[in-house]
Amino acid sequence: MVHLSHKFSTIPINFIPKQFSKHLPQQIPSQTTPPFIPFSQRQNQRSLLESQLISALNCCTSLTQIQQIHARILRKGFEQCCYVLTKLIRILTKMEIPMDSYAKLVFNQVENPNPFLCTALIRGYCLQGHVKESVFVYSEMRKKNVLPISFTFSALFKACGVVNDVDLGRQIHGQTILIGGFGFGFDLFVKNSLIEMYVKLGFLGCGRKVFDELPGRDLISWTELIVGYVKAGDMESAGELFSELPKKDMVAWTAMVTGYAQNAKPREALEFFERMLNEGVETDKVTLVGVISACAQLGAAKYVNWIRDTVENLGFSPTRCVVVGSALIHMYSKCGSVEDAYKAFKVMEEKNVFSYSSMIAGFAMHGYAYAALELFHEMVKIGIKPNKVTFIGVLTACSHSRMVEQGRQIFESMEEKFGISPGVDHYSCMVDLLGRAGCLEEALNLAETMPLEPNGGVWGALLGACRTYSNPDIAQIAANHLFELEPNAIGNYILLSNIYASAGQWNDVLMVRKMMRERGLRKNPGCSWLETKKGVIQEFFSGDMSHPRYGEMKQVLEDLLNRLKAIGYQPNMNSIAYDVSDEEERRILITHSEKLALAFGLLDINADFPIRIMKNIRMCEDCHSFLCAVSQITRRVIIVRDNLRFHHFHDGKCSCGNFW
Structure with missing residues (x-):
C-alpha cells in the first residue's frame, strides 16, 4: 500500500503558494511540552483549521496546488478526516484527474470512511465512465456496514444510464428497497434519479411505475417523465401528463415545445409556444431553438417573420446570442432563403463553430459548394476548430457538386489534421460523393471495408447512385443490406424496382413488387x-x-x-x-x-x-x-x-x- 504521508510530509511549509497562505496556520506548534489547552478550545481550533483547509482546496486550480494543500492536511493530522478528504476528492473529480491515480489512494488511507467520502469516490468514478469501479466501491461500503446516502444512489443511477446497463440499474433499484428502512424507498431525490435512468434507457413503463408509486412528486418527477415520452415520440402521453401537472414551469413548457418540434409536429409546437407567451411563462434559449426548428419545418415566410420579431422582443438578439442566431440561420436555409441565412450570419457579432456549421450546412443543402468550402477554410484560418457536424456539411457540399478530390482531402484531414474520427454519417457522405461521381465500385468497396458498421444512410446513398448510373448489380447488393436494416422502408423497394425497370429486367421488377405485397408495404402518402x-x-x-x-x-x-x-x-x-x-x-x-x-x-x-x-x-x-x-x-x-x-x-x- 502506498503511504501518501511519506510522499508529502517532506514538502516545506514555505512551498505553499502565497495565495493560499492566508488560509493556513503560519506556525507549527513546538514539539516540546505543549501548554494545556481545554478540550472545547482544541475543538474550536480544529474546526477553524478544517475551514481553512476547505477554503484552500476551493482555491486550487492545478494538481500541484492540490498536492501542496494535501501535504498540509497530512502534517496537521487530518489524514483520517472524512470531511476534508471528501472535499479533496470532489476537487480532484472537478479537475478531471483520474480517480485511480490519486483519489483512490487517498481513500485507501482512511480506516473508517463515512458515506460522504464513499459517495464522493463513487461519483468521481461515475463521471469518468468507470461504472464497475463505482459499483465495487459501493459493494465495499456495504460490506463495512457503511450506509449509503441519497447522492450515492443518484450517482449510480446516472452511471447506469450512461453505459446503458438496465440490469445493473435494476439491481441498484432493488438496493434502495432493501435499505428502505432508512427512507430510500420513498426518497424523492433517489426516485427522481431512478425515473431519469429508466427514461434514458428507454424503459418508460418502469419509469412510469416509479412515478405512480411516489406519494409526493415535485416538478422534476413530472418533467423527467414528460421528457421520456417526448423522446419516445409519444406526444399524446406527454400532453396528458403535462395537462395533469399542477404547476407548470419553463422546463416543462420547453419540453413540450421542443418535443412537438422534434417529432415533426411544428404547428403544435407553435401553438404551445403561443400559450406559453400568453400565460407569461419565461422563455430561454432552449425554448426559442425549439420554436425556430418548428418554423423551419413549416417553411412559411409568415412564421419566419413572426419568430424573428418575437426573438428580438424577448431580448435574445440573434446578432449577440450565438445559439439563437445559429438556429435562425438554419431556419432561413430550411425555408429556402439561403440569402437571408447568410445575411443573419454576417451580422452576428460573435461566431462560433455552431454558427459556421449552420451556414455551411445551409450552403450545402442549396448546392452552393464553393461558398461552403470557402466558409470552411475561413473558420479554420481564424482558429475555430470544426466539429463532426461541420464536416458533414462540408462533405455534403462536395457530394452535391461532385467535387471528389476536395471531398477526399477534407475527409482525410478529419483525423490527420483535426483529430476527429469519422463517424458513420461521414462515411455515408463519402459513399454518396463517390456514387454521384460514378465511382460505384469504389463506393461499394468503401461501404464494405469501412471500420464502422454501415447503416441505412450508407447503403441508401449507394442505391441512389445506382439509379443514376443504371447499375442493377451493385443496386441489388445495396438493396439487400437495406432490406435487412430497414425492412419496412418502402422507398428502397420502389427505387430498386425503378432501377430494374430502367435496365429492362422486368422479371426482377415483378419480384420486387411481389415482395412489397407479401410484406404488406404501402407507400407513405406524399x-x-x-x-x-x-x-x-x-x-x-x-x-x-x-x-x-x-x-x-x-x-x-x-x-x-x-x-x-x-x-x-x-x-x-x-x-x-x-x-x-x-x-x-x-x-x-x-x-x-x-x-x-x-x-x-x-x-x-x-x-x-x-x-x-x-x-x-x-x-x-x-x-x-x-x-x-x-x-x-x-x-x-x-x-x-x-x-x-x-x-x-x-x-x-x-x-x-x-x-x-
Missing part, C-alpha cells in the same frame, strides 16, 4: 405544402381530389401536360409502385402532392415570386422531370424542399443536376 399570397399554409396529399379548387388545379395540370408532350415530355411510369391500368397510372401521377401544390401555386402566386413547395418524402423521378419542364415553359422559378435537399428549378434545369 404530402406537400406551400404558403399562399395571403400567408395561409395549404396542404396537398397525393391522390386527394377534395380541395375546393381541385377542378381549376386539374385543368392547369392537364394544360401543362399537353404543352409538355408537344415538346417531347413522357411521364415516367416507373414511379408507380404497383401494377395498375394505364389510365390509373396517369391519374396517380397527375395527383402527386407536389404537382397539386404546383398547380395551386400557379393559380395563386404572382409570377414575379418563386413558388416554394415543401415535401415530406423524396421527390419521384417523374415529378422531378415534370417540374424541370414546367419551369422552362412557364418561365417560373420553382423551389422544392424534399426530405433530402433543395431543388431550384429554373429554365428547365435543377440545381441538383438531376441527382438526389
Whole structure:
C-alpha cells in the first residue's frame, strides 16, 4: 500500500503558494511540552483549521496546488478526516484527474470512511465512465456496514444510464428497497434519479411505475417523465401528463415545445409556444431553438417573420446570442432563403463553430459548394476548430457538386489534421460523393471495408447512385443490406424496382413488387405544402381530389401536360409502385402532392415570386422531370424542399443536376 504521508510530509511549509497562505496556520506548534489547552478550545481550533483547509482546496486550480494543500492536511493530522478528504476528492473529480491515480489512494488511507467520502469516490468514478469501479466501491461500503446516502444512489443511477446497463440499474433499484428502512424507498431525490435512468434507457413503463408509486412528486418527477415520452415520440402521453401537472414551469413548457418540434409536429409546437407567451411563462434559449426548428419545418415566410420579431422582443438578439442566431440561420436555409441565412450570419457579432456549421450546412443543402468550402477554410484560418457536424456539411457540399478530390482531402484531414474520427454519417457522405461521381465500385468497396458498421444512410446513398448510373448489380447488393436494416422502408423497394425497370429486367421488377405485397408495404402518402399570397399554409396529399379548387388545379395540370408532350415530355411510369391500368397510372401521377401544390401555386402566386413547395418524402423521378419542364415553359422559378435537399428549378434545369 502506498503511504501518501511519506510522499508529502517532506514538502516545506514555505512551498505553499502565497495565495493560499492566508488560509493556513503560519506556525507549527513546538514539539516540546505543549501548554494545556481545554478540550472545547482544541475543538474550536480544529474546526477553524478544517475551514481553512476547505477554503484552500476551493482555491486550487492545478494538481500541484492540490498536492501542496494535501501535504498540509497530512502534517496537521487530518489524514483520517472524512470531511476534508471528501472535499479533496470532489476537487480532484472537478479537475478531471483520474480517480485511480490519486483519489483512490487517498481513500485507501482512511480506516473508517463515512458515506460522504464513499459517495464522493463513487461519483468521481461515475463521471469518468468507470461504472464497475463505482459499483465495487459501493459493494465495499456495504460490506463495512457503511450506509449509503441519497447522492450515492443518484450517482449510480446516472452511471447506469450512461453505459446503458438496465440490469445493473435494476439491481441498484432493488438496493434502495432493501435499505428502505432508512427512507430510500420513498426518497424523492433517489426516485427522481431512478425515473431519469429508466427514461434514458428507454424503459418508460418502469419509469412510469416509479412515478405512480411516489406519494409526493415535485416538478422534476413530472418533467423527467414528460421528457421520456417526448423522446419516445409519444406526444399524446406527454400532453396528458403535462395537462395533469399542477404547476407548470419553463422546463416543462420547453419540453413540450421542443418535443412537438422534434417529432415533426411544428404547428403544435407553435401553438404551445403561443400559450406559453400568453400565460407569461419565461422563455430561454432552449425554448426559442425549439420554436425556430418548428418554423423551419413549416417553411412559411409568415412564421419566419413572426419568430424573428418575437426573438428580438424577448431580448435574445440573434446578432449577440450565438445559439439563437445559429438556429435562425438554419431556419432561413430550411425555408429556402439561403440569402437571408447568410445575411443573419454576417451580422452576428460573435461566431462560433455552431454558427459556421449552420451556414455551411445551409450552403450545402442549396448546392452552393464553393461558398461552403470557402466558409470552411475561413473558420479554420481564424482558429475555430470544426466539429463532426461541420464536416458533414462540408462533405455534403462536395457530394452535391461532385467535387471528389476536395471531398477526399477534407475527409482525410478529419483525423490527420483535426483529430476527429469519422463517424458513420461521414462515411455515408463519402459513399454518396463517390456514387454521384460514378465511382460505384469504389463506393461499394468503401461501404464494405469501412471500420464502422454501415447503416441505412450508407447503403441508401449507394442505391441512389445506382439509379443514376443504371447499375442493377451493385443496386441489388445495396438493396439487400437495406432490406435487412430497414425492412419496412418502402422507398428502397420502389427505387430498386425503378432501377430494374430502367435496365429492362422486368422479371426482377415483378419480384420486387411481389415482395412489397407479401410484406404488406404501402407507400407513405406524399404530402406537400406551400404558403399562399395571403400567408395561409395549404396542404396537398397525393391522390386527394377534395380541395375546393381541385377542378381549376386539374385543368392547369392537364394544360401543362399537353404543352409538355408537344415538346417531347413522357411521364415516367416507373414511379408507380404497383401494377395498375394505364389510365390509373396517369391519374396517380397527375395527383402527386407536389404537382397539386404546383398547380395551386400557379393559380395563386404572382409570377414575379418563386413558388416554394415543401415535401415530406423524396421527390419521384417523374415529378422531378415534370417540374424541370414546367419551369422552362412557364418561365417560373420553382423551389422544392424534399426530405433530402433543395431543388431550384429554373429554365428547365435543377440545381441538383438531376441527382438526389
